[in-house]
Amino acid sequence: MACAALRAALRARGIAGLIASTPTRQKEEFHMTIAFIGLGAMGHNMAANLLRSGQPVHVWNRNPAPVQALAEKGAKPAASAAECGIADIVFTMLADDKATREVMIDGGVLDAMAPGSIHVNMATVSVAFAREMAALHQQKGIGYVAAPVLGRVDVAEAGKLNILAGGSDELIARVQPLFDLIGQKTWRFGNEPEQANxxxxxxxxxxxxxxxxxxxxxxxxxxxxxxxxxxxxxxxxxxxxxxxxxxxxxxxxxxxxxxxxxxxxxxxxxxxxxxxxxxxxxxxxxxxxxxxxxxxxxxxxxxxxxxxxxxxxxxxxxxxxxx
CATH class of the missing domain: 1.10.1040.10 (N-(1-d-carboxylethyl)-l-norvaline Dehydrogenase; domain 2)
Known part of the structure; x- marks a missing residue:
């Protein structure tokens, strides 16, 4: 489905209630929708902490059980990964390059994202894949931040992860209030996302x-x-x-x-x-x-x-x- 048609369909279902009226987001605006894709042991806890932002958090996972658990805490279940693409900021925490490609590209998430939105990839992926993703996002006018983390499941649950961020200062500044909910410190490593990876x-x-x-x-x-x-x-x-x-x-x-x-x-x-x-x-x-x-x-x-x-x-x- 084409990007515009997909977004129109999602609006009709009432999922995109807080999307900006123009496709380009304003830097100072923090009234934004959030999506989190990949609710394994780490991702589930990170998404749970993002609920403290007070902003709508759409969630999706191949296994629906974590989605239901977060829905009971106030998250908004998405019927498909592509539905998460209508959010202003899309977080992903997937296993590897292959899973990220299948969801973000083959699954239509990038096609559903509007220019000016941001994809924050928190997975540990290869340097080559990070470089490829950064170029693809740039072609589509979508911001891309690499933000892999240090810390085990208990650290993620406590919101005390160390976040290794790579990308432009402007993009990272926009997502920093959300990083503060899931991590104790954000470490900056270069303007190229691949550097963080x-x-x-x-x-x-x-x-x-x-x-x-x-x-x-x-x-x-x-x-x-x-x-x-x-x-x-x-x-x-x-x-x-x-x-x-x-x-x-x-x-x-x-x-x-x-x-x-x-x-x-x-x-x-x-x-x-x-x-x-x-x-x-x-x-x-x-x-x-x-x-x-x-x-x-x-x-x-x-x-x-x-x-x-x-x-x-x-x-x-x-x-x-x-x-």
């Missing part, structure tokens, strides 16, 4: 390295008769005191607590692969990234696909016959 991939590469190192160190201690809890207590109070990564993931490894996943191992695998690809795009070899790809494959081959990223520690122990 590069930073997120760099962060997740280091995260995976830290977890693998913790897993291998713990396995070495256990192999010599030292309880895992004692080793983790040592490193989190000495070498890595104050680090939430070593304390949080180290505790999970010590307790062999890998489920339910807060950050699935397969998502970490995807992020490390994208980090290696981002390095290749600038002729930068990533030796740890290459090694981690093999370790992730090993964990997946052993059936750890539904476990938390902390299961890298399980895989390290398994290599030594400790599990």
């Amino acid at each position: 590069a930073i997120k991939l760099a962060c997740n590469l280091m995260l995976a390295c830290a977890i693998e190192a913790t897993g291998e160190g713990t396995a070495l201690a256990r192999a010599h008769g030292i309880p895992a809890e004692s080793f983790i207590d040592l490193i989190t109070n000495t070498l890595f005191a104050g680090s939430p990564v070593y304390k949080g993931y180290g505790g999970m490894i010590a307790q062999q607590r890998y489920s339910p996943p807060g950050f699935k191992l397969t998502l970490g695998q995807k992020d490390v692969r994208l980090a290696v690809e981002a390095g290749q795009g600038t002729n930068l070899p990533l030796a740890f990234g290459d090694a981690l790809q093999g370790l992730f494959k090993e964990a997946v081959d052993h059936g750890d696909v539904d476990l938390d990223l902390a299961a890298l520690g399980k895989n390290a122990a398994r290599r030594g016959g400790l599990d």
